[in-house]
Amino acid sequence: MPSPLRLHPDRLLPAEPGLRAIARELYAAVRELPILSPHGHVPAQLLVDDEPFRDPAALFVTPDHYVTRLLHADGVSLADLGVGRGPLTEPAARAVWRVLCERWPLFRGTPVRFWLDTELADIFGVTERPSAQNADALYDRVAERLAGADYRPRALFERFGIAFLATTDDPADDLAAHAALASDPTWTARVAPTFRPDRYLEPDRADWCKAVDHLGEVAGIETGDYAGYIAALEARRRYFVEHGAVSADHGHDDAVAEPLDARDAERIYRSAYAGQVTAAEALAFRRHMVVEMARMSCDDGLVMTLHPGSSRNHHAPSFHAYGPDTGSDIPRRTEYTTALRPLLERYGTHPGLHLVLFTLDETVWSRELAPLAGFYPSVYVGAPWWFLDAPDAITRFREAVTETAGFSRTSGFVDDTRAFCSIPARHDMARRLDAAYLARLVGEHRLDLDEALETAVDLVDGQPRRVFRL
Incomplete structure (x- = not known):
């Protein structure tokens, strides 16, 4: 006899009856709210094709x-x-x-x-x-x-109640799928591209020269020198903004942002373009370009999200056989305070910058990220990501961040998924966990119920709209 699959209506809510009753009321206030998904990996073409x-x-x-x-x-x-x-x-x-x-x-x-x-x-x-x-x-x-x-994808998208979905896209992409959805009178939701320039910022990649040449071609700008390269990146960012983008995402090995002077940047670029860049030069150039990406965000308004700290493709044989994103990426320790100081000294108080910092190292939530977000008006703490998007870790996140930075300096939930059908489940999990956390604050008389209700709704709807400028 097979075992039944039952979803308990109070799953993830507190076990204590009094707190559970409060959490039920909070969860009921947000359960049916539309889903805002400002960072993910579901391709727009899936919705254009609408194939089974x-x-x-x-x-x-x-x-x-x-x-x-x-x-x-x-x-x-x-x-x-x-x-x-x-x-x-x-x-x-x-x-x-x-x-x-x-x-x-x-x-x-x-x-x-x-x-x-x-x-x-x-x-x-x-x-x-x-x-x-x-x-x-x-x-x-x-x-x-x-x-x-x-x-079919479109029917499920509507059933899931998704109001906004961000994809992740190469800067050279023509964004034809996004344009097709935007021009479709039968399509009412917003699907926005996200500018993901990692491969163009790391000149020690084997395909870097070919990639920047292609970037120049689609931008209509010669990338044989550093000035042209910068101009091409800026042009493609404008193209993404024109097609509805709200953010630029960065996923490098570390969080270091260290500017070079113009002569050094030009010199390293020439070496890289000639195929003669050293590992140290490539690293310095990438860290410099993270600062440049922040500068560009101040100018064009794209929210800058930073996802460092993953040891990518830890098992090389699996990577060579099956490609990236197949499960062998491993989290590691990441430092932010010293790493980002040069960037934040330049742009941390600039009204044009929203910088959302994600981590796979939860030890930095209270030690670094919450204090940074608690001072710099540009900085927000990103929701628990990847290996940390789990019930206990999400609860630890709220406990670690809230006492220093409150709720307003966090990003709102980010599902960051390729698994289309998991989107509503992931958002439901986050809503239940936030209801449980807020219920505890009410039960301990640290918040009144009306404040908890307002906060629960704001975490689902208001906060992601403000942070990602939706």
Whole structure:
């Protein structure tokens, strides 16, 4: 007999009855509010094409490194999960789905389990907990739903209540998909591109020269010298703004922003363009360009988000076989206070800059990020990201940041996901956890209920609008 899959209405709310009653009231105030997703990785083309999702494995398993990494840790090869194999045949997709169901207990206690339970139950009406015994039956049920018009991307987007969705895009992208959505009279939501220039700022990458040449081509500006390179980046940023972008995202190894004088920047650029840059020069140039990106944000208004601190592609054989974003990125310690001081001394009080700082190192929440956001009007603490977007970590985030920086110096929730169907589950989790935290403050007589209600709504709606200038 299969075990039932039930979503308790009070999941993630406090166990103590008095606090739970307060949390229920707070959660009820935000449960149905529209979703604002100012940073993520769902492609706009998915919504333009509006094609049915291919199969349950392609929706739930293969593209989601949150899922594949833990299955890989249990001894399943990434190839057997369909990673890097392109569209799967029906038997192959079914085999991938069986792996997920057979190893369902691996996800106990993880946020992935919360999201998958919510997706299966709320979106697809699944009432049985996945297992080896019911894997094929569940596959058939989900596949049947995916074949219907109500489960195409646009229909689900509307059902999820998404009002704003940001994608992540290469600066040389023509943004045709975004333009198509913007000009479609049947499309009412806002889907905005995000300027992600990392590959153009790191001259020790093997494809850097080719990339900056292409950037110059699409910008219509010669990038053979440093001045042209800067002008091309500025032109592409303007192009993104014209197509609705609100932010520029940066994900480098560290948070260091250290300006070079103009002669050194020009000299290193010439060396890089000639293919003769040293590792030290490339690092110095990238750190200089982070400062330049802040300057440009002051000019064009793009919110600057910084996501440092990931040791990317930790397992080189997996990277070479399957590509990036397949689960082998590992968090590491990151320093912000000294690293960002040159940038903040120049632009930290500039009215044009909004700088959202994310971290994978939770030790800096109270020690560095909250104090920085508690002084500099440009700085906001980004929501728990990636390995920290989990119930206990989100609660620790609120406890660590709020006492120094309050609620107004945080970003609002950011789902940062490639897994389309997990978006409402992730936002629901954050709303429940914030309701639980605020209920505790009310229960301890640190906030009145009306203040907690106002704050709960503001964290979902007002704060992301202000921070990301929506």
